[in-house]
Amino acid sequence: MSAPVILTSENAIASDTFGSSIAGFISALPDAYMKRWISDLYFRVKRDRNNLPIRVPYGLAKVQASLKRVGIESTIVDPKSLKYFIGPETKILGIYTMDGLGLSYGSGITYWIIKLAGLPYTGIPYISRSFLDIFDDPTLKKYKDQIKIVVGGPAVWQLIDTDYDKKLNLTLAYEGEFEIEGPPLIKNILAGNQVPQRYLATRPVPVSEIPPIITPANGGLVEVTRGCGRGCKFCTPTLSGMIRSIPFETIEKEIKLNLERGKVNHIGLHSDEFFRYGAKGIDPDPEKVTELVKRAYRLVKSYGDYNLSTDFTTAAVVVQNPKLVAEVSQYMNEGNHRNFIEMGIETGSPKMIEAWMPGKVLPFKAQQYPEIVEEAIGTLNDNGWVVVGTMIVNLPNETEQDIMLNLELLDRLKNYRVITFPLPFIPMGALRHRNFTVLDKMLEDPLRGEFIAKALYQAFEEANRDRKMVSEGMDNPFAAIIVERLINIFTTYLTRKYSKQIENYVQNKGSVTIY
Numbered sequence: 001m002s003a004p005v006i007l008t009s010e011n012a013i014a015s016d017t018f019g020s021s022i023a024g025f026i027s028a029l030p031d032a033y034m035k036r037w038i039s040d041l042y043f044r045v046k047r048d049r050n051n052l053p054i055r056v057p058y059g060l061a062k063v064q065a066s067l068k069r070v071g072i073e074s075t076i077v078d079p080k081s082l083k084y085f086i087g088p089e090t091k092i093l094g095i096y097t098m099d100g101l102g103l104s105y106g107s108g109i110t111y112w113i114i115k116l117a118g119l120p121y122t123g124i125p126y127i128s129r130s131f132l133d134i135f136d137d138p139t140l141k142k143y144k145d146q147i148k149i150v151v152g153g154p155a156v157w158q159l160i161d162t163d164y165d166k167k168l169n170l171t172l173a174y175e176g177e178f179e180i181e182g183p184p185l186i187k188n189i190l191a192g193n194q195v196p197q198r199y200l201a202t203r204p205v206p207v208s209e210i211p212p213i214i215t216p217a218n219g220g221l222v223e224v225t226r227g228c229g230r231g232c233k234f235c236t237p238t239l240s241g242m243i244r245s246i247p248f249e250t251i252e253k254e255i256k257l258n259l260e261r262g263k264v265n266h267i268g269l270h271s272d273e274f275f276r277y278g279a280k281g282i283d284p285d286p287e288k289v290t291e292l293v294k295r296a297y298r299l300v301k302s303y304g305d306y307n308l309s310t311d312f313t314t315a316a317v318v319v320q321n322p323k324l325v326a327e328v329s330q331y332m333n334e335g336n337h338r339n340f341i342e343m344g345i346e347t348g349s350p351k352m353i354e355a356w357m358p359g360k361v362l363p364f365k366a367q368q369y370p371e372i373v374e375e376a377i378g379t380l381n382d383n384g385w386v387v388v389g390t391m392i393v394n395l396p397n398e399t400e401q402d403i404m405l406n407l408e409l410l411d412r413l414k415n416y417r418v419i420t421f422p423l424p425f426i427p428m429g430a431l432r433h434r435n436f437t438v439l440d441k442m443l444e445d446p447l448r449g450e451f452i453a454k455a456l457y458q459a460f461e462e463a464n465r466d467r468k469m470v471s472e473g474m475d476n477p478f479a480a481i482i483v484e485r486l487i488n489i490f491t492t493y494l495t496r497k498y499s500k501q502i503e504n505y506v507q508n509k510g511s512v513t514i515y
Contacts, residue, residue, distance in 0.1 A: 005075070020480075051081045069179075079134050093148075097151055100164075116452065118497060148171035152173075226243075230359035230362070233356045273312060297331040342389075345391050348405040348409030407447075
């Protein structure tokens with residue numbers, strides 16, 4: 001069943017990990033820990049009788065819909081099914097990558113998790129291995145002279161900045177929003193015309209040009225906004241400009257598609273800052289947000305006792321309108337149900353806020369930021385949210401005083417329901433092409449090492465407490481039981497190891513209280 005345009009992705013993200021996307025975090029483990037039989041089982045992809053995936057990564061679904069809009073038919077397949085679809089008619093293979101070379105935040109934090117636990121780190125992240133494995137596919141190699149390979153997605157910058165796109169002999173490395181500038185490039189490739197090997201789409205796409213997906217998405221994902229507008233200098237969504245809100249007509253189509261054809265029992269409303277849906281600037285528009293949530297809730301419930309959630313917020317918007325958070329939570333966290341929500345805390349240092357992310361705290365002042373974070377997490381906890389709060393280590397010009405402020409904020413948060421993940425600085429956005437954080441050097445530095453160890457200690461204490469939240473969305477009861485037990489075993493082991501590491505750091509530094 002050869003197809004002219006085939007779209008695929010890393011196997012790690014092609015799978016929705018038994019219906020629980022958050023369980024896919026282990027894809028950042030080095031491939032030495034991911035034996036073939038383990039990865040084949042854990043990252044399996046549900047397919048129909050034609051070997052097509054029932055659900056696919058959301059980004060791929062958007063590319064497919066954008067191509068169809070201009071008359072280009074494409075087939076989305078998981079990488080282990082390429083042999084069924086690549087053939088004499090195939091002209092283009094499009095690959096979507098989340099972490100092709102293991103340079104993302106997730107891979108960096110996993111390196112710290114393993115090293116601080118005293119475990120060996122060998123190989124490369126499994127997610128990266130599953131990307132590179134695509135290029136070794138025997139069927140792709142058989143037809144390599146006729147197939148043009150196009151790679152896009154959040155991690156394509158890794159290939160461009162390291163010249164790995166040339167090593168892989170890519171026809172095109174595409175970076176940025178796809179809907180307007182992407183399809184003409186694909187048309188040119190199909191016509192046999194030359195295209196630039198590297199392409200950066202810098203124009204934010206108007207919502208009128210964003211078509212609804214036509215293949216169900218992993219995790220029941222539905223995009224409701226794009227962009228942010230807060231202007232953090234290290235952040236990729238900054239490239240997308242001011243926040244744009246998707247009309248409910250499109251959202252409704254995608255919810256129905258996910259529920260009817262995707263057979264999901266949960267809809268995730270994806271946004272870089274959900275509580276600003278419908279906003280024209282920094283200030284939220286409560287009426288627009290609550291209208292969206294009520295309409296989505298009624299639609300989801302019309303199909304059964306299914307759940308609705310969202311994924312991202314900032315601290316500032318929560319503090320700005322706690323009543324809005326409470327109202328939304330009545331629908332998303334009804335019946336004492338809890339959901340995870342991500343928040344980029346980034347730093348406890350007002351100086352770092354002012355230097356690299358002044359928009360993150362608006363309409364408040366940078367000096368208020370630590371208090372804003374604590375108040376926001378408290379508000380979210382009170383309304384049924386467990387916060388996944390990330391904090392960046394080694395921002396440009398960061399001093400020991402900034403790290404001390406990070407430690408102070410960490411101490412203030414230890415009694416809240418927050419998973420405090422320390423992240424290595426990744427030079428993206430306006431800070432692109434700066435030096436990467438050297439992961440080992442951060443652990444060797446007593447103060448930074450102490451912060452990383454304490455953040456991970458608190459993170460895994462909370463993660464153990466939340467293990468049922470990870471497994472409850474899984475569509476395989478046996479897998480849910482196994483995953484929950486493994487979380488308990490590993491988090492218990494890791495917190496014990498990190499406690500000892502904290503003692504070592506404190507002794508070397510001679511100060512901060514031991515947990």
